[in-house]
Amino acid sequence: MAADRVGPFWRAAGLLALAALVAGCSDELPREEVHLQVEKAPDYMMPDAGPDRGPAGLSEAAQSTMARLQQIIESNSLRRLTAFAEAQPGFVSNFAGASHSDHWDLLRRTGFDPILRLEELLAGPYGTKSVAGETWYVWPDLAALEPEALTPERLNFSQRARLEELVGETGIAQIREGRGYPGIRTAIAEDGRWLYYVHEVSGEE
Template structure:
């Protein structure tokens, strides 16, 4: 009797389940290979925003003060105070060079502000940390090659330098876009928009 009741309850439960219109859910498990390295989030991306040294931060703060004033004269005076600072490879004074750029529609102050608002990278040069904006400008030419970059880095590179810049990178050149760097001791090293081979 008990066995018959148990069978009846089982059949009734089965009937209720089938009347509900729900079909039994099957679980399927797929085994896939790990994604290639270039498809994974880049560890370098996460470490790009390194803390600036105290001296480098002081230089950034001074540059931001100059940016607020929108004065090319102040920017040129600050650059002149750094004996080894580079703004161009043609030998022009910083002020003359930036004046010419502004006349062509390239505003050095607005461009510098954009750079400093973005992420920076860190590169060791002769045992000294250089903080470089934008972050991709801190990479060596071989690290900039398409297959070495993550999807987000590729998109960022195209946004920064365009197709012509990417073509230069493919030829093995270094980062071809506008960039700036500050050493860990606070020296403003360069703010350039060209490479040494350009005039």
């Protein structure tokens, strides 16, 4: 009877020892390393580093003008916007010869709110361009590009998408004809002058 009890015990012990031996051997097996070579994504697929805001951002004078415009926007006063524009040397709001007041009032009555659209512009990215040795800060950033650099083929993926959103197919067709940025745009000079706020196409830039 004792022998019958011992037999199963040793068989179980042997199985446990064998399992431990197999487990130990599996730990020592060499592991395969797999190396994948991934090609760099093309530039147009890479995220943007951000808009060109110039070496040191807005000048102090331009920041002051921005702050003044923000105050006018908060007041939602077309009269104050007109008065500020009239105080800017050479400011351009349209190319039809209309006064700033008449032009903006007409736009507002046709559903284009000059103050709301200005707020949207200034909340977005700006670019810089040099004009006669002076730095201009231009909104949106794409409007700072020269016509030849603005064609969709010269832009990255996200820029092309933004351009289409801003100016539509009609605007892109105008760009392909060699014209400048055809959408709403505004600019402030580094000395703080508010230069223009237009939505028409012209060679003013």
